[in-house]
Amino acid sequence: MMKVVDSISRMSTLVKMLKKEGKSVGLVPTMGYLHEGHLSLVRTAKKHTDVAVISIFVNPAQFGPGEDFDKYPRDFKRDEELARSAGADILFYPSVKDMYPKGYSTYVNVEALTDTLCGVSRPGHFRGVTTVVAKLFGIVKPDVAYFGQKDAQQAIVIKKMAEDLNMGIEVKALPTVREQDGLAMSSRNVYLSNGERQDAMSLSQALARAEALVKQGERDPGKLIKAMEEIIQKKPSARIDYVSIVDTTGLKPMDKITGEILVALAVFIGKTRLIDNVIIKVDSKDDKSKFAKKGAQ
Numbered sequence: 234m235m236k237v238v239d240s241i242s243r244m245s246t247l248v249k250m251l252k253k254e255g256k257s258v259g260l261v262p263t264m265g266y267l268h269e270g271h272l273s274l275v276r277t278a279k280k281h282t283d284v285a286v287i288s289i290f291v292n293p294a295q296f297g298p299g300e301d302f303d304k305y306p307r308d309f310k311r312d313e314e315l316a317r318s319a320g321a322d323i324l325f326y327p328s329v330k331d332m333y334p335k336g337y338s339t340y341v342n343v344e345a346l347t348d349t350l351c352g353v354s355r356p357g358h359f360r361g362v363t364t365v366v367a368k369l370f371g372i373v374k375p376d377v378a379y380f381g382q383k384d385a386q387q388a389i390v391i392k393k394m395a396e397d398l399n400m401g402i403e404v405k406a407l408p409t410v411r412e413q414d415g416l417a418m419s420s421r422n423v424y425l426s427n428g429e430r431q432d433a434m435s436l437s438q439a440l441a442r443a444e445a446l447v448k449q450g451e452r453d454p455g456k457l458i459k460a461m462e463e464i465i466q467k468k469p470s471a472r473i474d475y476v477s478i479v480d481t482t483g484l485k486p487m488d489k490i491t492g493e494i495l496v497a498l499a500v501f502i503g504k505t506r507l508i509d510n511v512i513i514k515v516d517s518k519d520d521k522s523k524f525a526k527k528g529a530q
């Protein structure tokens with residue numbers, strides 16, 4: 234039976250009991266309006282740890298002014314059913330008042346990694362994310378925490394936070410779950426009109442194009458970015474926030490495609506800001522053989 238826990242103190246007591254029993258705890262932090270992306274994380278947590286905890290908290294600290302905090306989709310009853318069906322043992326559902334009581338004044342900030350990609354267009358966003366995740370880690374004390382590759386920068390930032398602050402928590406990033414046509418699942422997809430839903434496919438299409446071009450031997454990030462931008466710009470409701478190619482550790486732009494690269498993009502489809510990404514591994518042996526072939530011509 235899944236337990237629903239809506240207070241921090243009850244959650245802490247429960248965790249203390251579980252730890253005493255020697256149980257391992259897996260945590261999946263979410264903002265709710267659950268979909269298969271979230272549920273795949275819960276299933277993995279359930280497989281790898283004794284107790285799978287899913288948290289649902291729409292975190293005001295990670296939304297900027299003018300962003301969609303107020304209208305972010307919420308449906309607790311539906312989420313409760315879905316979490317239960319995915320095998321969650323505990324659903325932690327704290328209130329904003331409990332998480333940020335009057336006088337709250339402590340924030341966690343990961344430097345450098347948050348200055349690029351989504352950090353540029355959403356100042357303060359990652360500070361809100363790392364703060365709430367640090368709090369959830371402090372309350373739930375998980376052995377392992379599960380995040381989605383869909384939010385690639387977020388997963389990298391949280392890994393860094395856990396490491397830098399010696400939290401002793403293993404942070405895992407799991408593959409992006411997609412709709413049949415390639416669109417990455419997101420709670421925000423519900424905002425899209427029918428026409429916008431069509432245009433939204435251009436994000437994953439652009440990433441697929443980049444992958445294909447790299448496979449064909451393209452090693453110039455500028456050319457890949459241009460090819461992706463062209464696909465997205467064709468869509469009437471699309472406005473590009475960024476299309477970037479960075480390394481997967483420092484998130485720094487690359488001047489040549491080599492090793493492991495993160496191709497990441499953020500696009501407004503109408504008023505809805507969507508993100509997607511893919512990691513491409515370029516075999517250095519591949520590079521050499523291509524170079525050798527060219528040289529022989």
Ligand code: AMP
Pocket residue numbers: 262263264265269270271274379380381382383384407408409410411417418419420
């Ligand atoms: P959110 O509720 O959007 O804050 O997401 C909660 C967690 O689910 C984060 O770790 C996300 O990266 C992850 N997530 C969201 N969408 C997907 C998806 N399509 N596939 C895999 N993980 C996802």
